[in-house]
Amino acid sequence: MECQTLEIQELHVSVEGKEILKGVNLVVKQGEIHALMGPNGSGKSTLSYALMGHPRYEITGGDALLNGESLLAMSPDERARRGLFLAMQYPVAVSGVTLYSFLRAAVSAKRGYGEAARASGNQHRQGHLIPARQFRQEVNEELEKLRMDPAFLRRYLNEGFSGGEKKRAEILQLALLKPAFAILDETDSGLDIDALRIVSAGVNHLQQEQNMGLLVITHYQRILNYIRPQFVHIFLNGRIILSDGPALVDRLEKEGYEWAQEEFGEQQ
């Protein structure tokens, strides 16, 4: 099988007329783990939202390709169905929608149950959904891996969830949707050390099992002790200013971002 890639080419993104991303270049191949590190406000989350297709983020130049095909004209759901996933830093609450029904609808959409039902003329009320029994089994397995209480499924999506619960719910979605490429946006924030360990183990397991391409966005090195990147990129002022191997993480941890700013920030 051909190697899948997520390729970002000279991407420029504006929000409300203000340019945030100023020419981002990055290639993530299937099976690779990349870390994107940068201080708050450097535009890391803008990159993740723009890749997923948030309507408020306007692409003013460049391109983003999934397996050679531009994502830019695709709606967020098309991007998701083609194998892109974003674990969000601040997932929103949707009142009245249980986590269970949301997950079941999302898994069904991703795996094409709706289209299959339409193609075969299946008119059954739940024909567009993954069979309940099969789904229940899958979701229970994933809940166990993430040490989550099944009662969680009956709660309304992200409503009243603690920071840590939200992050676990994001990773639960990742586990069920099994994307080819996942972006984890500040997944470590809000997680205590035990939760971080469990969530990271879950991500690592999936990454290996699915040979997933991962882009881990963070401003601490903490999560990178558990999810080990092969490539590390420093992100500053809307650009990647430096890319290197895992040793870069330690240097950032010891010396902060300032040296990188001084050495590499000006020249672009």
Add this chain to the structure above:
Amino acid sequence: MNPSASHDQLRDLKDQAQYDFTTEVDYTYRSRKGIGEDIVREISALKNEPQWMLDFRLKALDIFFKMPLPEWGVDLGALDFEEFYYYMRPVKQKGHTWEQVPGAIKDTFNRLGIPEAERKFLAGVEAQMDSEAVYGSLKREWESQGIIFVDMDTAVQQHPDMVRQHISKVVPIADNKFSALNSAFWSGGSFVYVPPGVDVKIPLQAYFRINAQSLGQFERTIIIAAAGSNVHYIEGCTAPQHSEAALHTGVVEIFVNKGAHARYTTIQNWSRNVYNLVTQRAVVEEDGAMEWVDGNLGSGITMKYPAVILKGPHAHGEVLSIAFAGDNQHYDAGAKAIHLAPYTTSLINSKSISKGNGHSGYRGLVKVAKGAVGAQSKVVCDALLLDPESRSDTYPYIDVHEDDVQIEHEATVSKISEEQLFYLMSRGLNEEEAAAMIINGFLEPFVKELPMEYAVELNRLVQLQMEGSVG
């Protein structure tokens, strides 16, 4: 157009066809078109009514002619009382088994799923087409406990004293022009009596079908829950889409006696050409509880304010409602809670969705009379607007004559948030599915109060309303 969209449209057409069909009926009687005393007399004579009922009708007609149309709420400018048929009888005789119902009419209710629902989860069913009940049955185990569940015409013949004691006692003839109209021309509707202490564990259902063009349907319902009893009554309403308007003007009166509990659930899916102008009210005695669970989706123009009159100490009333106003629909709906006794409590939760040029308004009254110390009332109105031209209004009236009370009112107006849509879409749901999920979530507090079968039905009706709204 992509293939899936065309398939969805086909499915939706099919769904609408489930309600939008007209049955060929050889009416055994049809009054002339238009309004008049001659028709009142005809109806009463055909029904072989006692003199007191004819007098009641004639008095009501007189009041109707004298009363003005309401000048607030919806636009009734196009309503012409001469354009309706006030009485159409589809069968000679009502059936007590479905075999006794004429083929085409039986097929109609089969198509609407009524006999199946009856077998599976209902204690009894009254099915009405146009002006008369065509079928009625109460399962033996409930009948043997002394429960009465018949159409109102049968009640006038078999239980005249009970009818006479209760009719127009909660909704006076002159309450409004439409209660007077109903009192003059009423036909069909249900009469329910639940004896003291009897708990009807599964629902009774009445199904109202308007079939004929230009019909006026005027069902009249009385429900009496004797002390300590419990009853849940569900009404379903559908009609085909005709070119001419139909008029639905029902009156419902409920008597919740000491310590009794009654729930009245409506899933209203009239067609757009129906004027739905109804008066529904319950009086609740000491320690009793009344709940209106009111889902409105179909009719074009609606005025409806289910009311609870909390007459005895510690009486409790709830009105939980949703209205979904699509294109060319206007709901002026709401609730009334009248606190007459100490420590009475009420809860009103009104949710509305407006789509396209749909317009939904909440109009509510909370009144606390002098002496109703310790009364508590909470009103929550949530409106969801789907399009820039959609409209929602809130008119809460509060009238308090006692100091020691607690009244709360909250109102929100919201749109489907971009962040929620993006979040759901980023997981693979298309825009329409994502919007439907958010809307279902908005309605969840209402839907979870419905028996499962009705919840499924309501979700489907919401999906129908949502068709083509986004994307």
